[in-house]
Amino acid sequence: MIDLIEQKLYSLSKSKFRSNFHLRKYMIEYINDKGLDKIKEHAYDFINQKIAPSNPKNDGKQTPTKNHPVFIAMHACGCCCRTCLEKWHHIPKGRELNKNEIEYIVNLLMKWIEIEYKKTSEIH
Numbered sequence: 001m002i003d004l005i006e007q008k009l010y011s012l013s014k015s016k017f018r019s020n021f022h023l024r025k026y027m028i029e030y031i032n033d034k035g036l037d038k039i040k041e042h043a044y045d046f047i048n049q050k051i052a053p054s055n056p057k058n059d060g061k062q063t064p065t066k067n068h069p070v071f072i073a074m075h076a077c078g079c080c081c082r083t084c085l086e087k088w089h090h091i092p093k094g095r096e097l098n099k100n101e102i103e104y105i106v107n108l109l110m111k112w113i114e115i116e117y118k119k120t121s122e123i124h
């Protein structure tokens with residue numbers, strides 16, 4: 001799973017659109033405040049709620065581009081809607097995600113957040 005995640009992060013970093021998403025300072029502060037374990041719980045909640053259903057509500061528009069670090073990670077990792085999930089991760093639309101897929105997405109998002117967190121904390 002780690003290798004797959006690293007490969008995926010590498011491909012995403014080659015996309016001009018995806019690699020343009022970054023954590024803002026207030027998001028870093030939010031992570032400092034909550035801790036990464038709590039952020040991971042939020043990631044499960046958001047994926048379960050916004051991406052996992054067979055037919056997610058407002059699919060394509062369900063993920064904001066601000067406020068929560070997990071939202072930014074979802075855009076950066078191609079996990080913002082079922083169209084992007086199908087394109088980037090070959091997970092077909094129109095059916096509910098299974099446990100392994102949810103696990104994979106959350107681990108990918110958390111890896112992206114960790115890398116971005118380290119980078120951004122050094123700059124500020």
Ligand SMILES: [Zn+2]
Pocket residue numbers: 060078079080081082083084085
């Ligand atoms: Zn999308």
